[in-house]
Amino acid sequence: MGDQPTAVASLIGGLNQGLRAQTLRGATGTGKTFTMANVIEQYQRPTLILAPNRTLAAQLAQEFREFFPKNEVEYFVSYYDYYQPEAYVPRTDTYIAKDADINEEIDKMRHAAT
Template identity: 65%
Template sequence: MSKPFKLNSAFKPSGDQPDAIRRLEEGLEDGLAHQTLLGVTGSGKTFTIANVIADLQRPTMVLAPNKTLAAQLYGEMKEFFPENAVEYFVSYYDYYQPEAYVPSSDTFIEKDASVNEHIEQMRLSARKLCLSDAMSWWWLPCPLFTVWEIRIFT
């Protein structure tokens, strides 16, 4: 039996958050393919989305443009949903230099990379969950090197 998404927070939505939560939930229930939640840094966008996840009880994939923001959101979602599986998937390279040719100096630069084994283990955990029976949601096609996700499953 799967666990429901239970939001762990001492705070309740306030200010514009209740309206944003309601409008996002209505949009999802109406089948809107795209919605935007805008807010300044620290305005509670992540908390707002966590409330939507808890209210609608839907597995969710969160995408971010870089590893720094990905790690921040992963940590916040782990705190919001400590009883649920929150997975993290980013490129496992700490450093990646593709091969290159510099015509002006007739120089060939070999590919060089450094793999982070801890991140690789986290990627494998996320893949395992994706391939399990717990997966009942759609997958977004994304370029390999720009995608990361946090997956919250019961």
């Protein structure tokens, strides 16, 4: 079980104190997802979980569906297959225009969720 009960208690305490942002850090395989599932279960509030990439987002969505089989778990990723923000490169005085390729299937899911 390790530090998970302490982490859950600390995070719940922060929520009860009105903290709007908290961070849970840990190495791979230390039970961060399980810890967050326990916080969500105890706090009983809708929760938004952000992931840094699509692979981890899909993994988290699947794990939370297993933790909460009676609750709705939605999975949303950027609807861009490709996105290049506009940029300026001073060294070469080059302007790069914004360019994007939208994934139509994901865009439909995005609209269905809003």
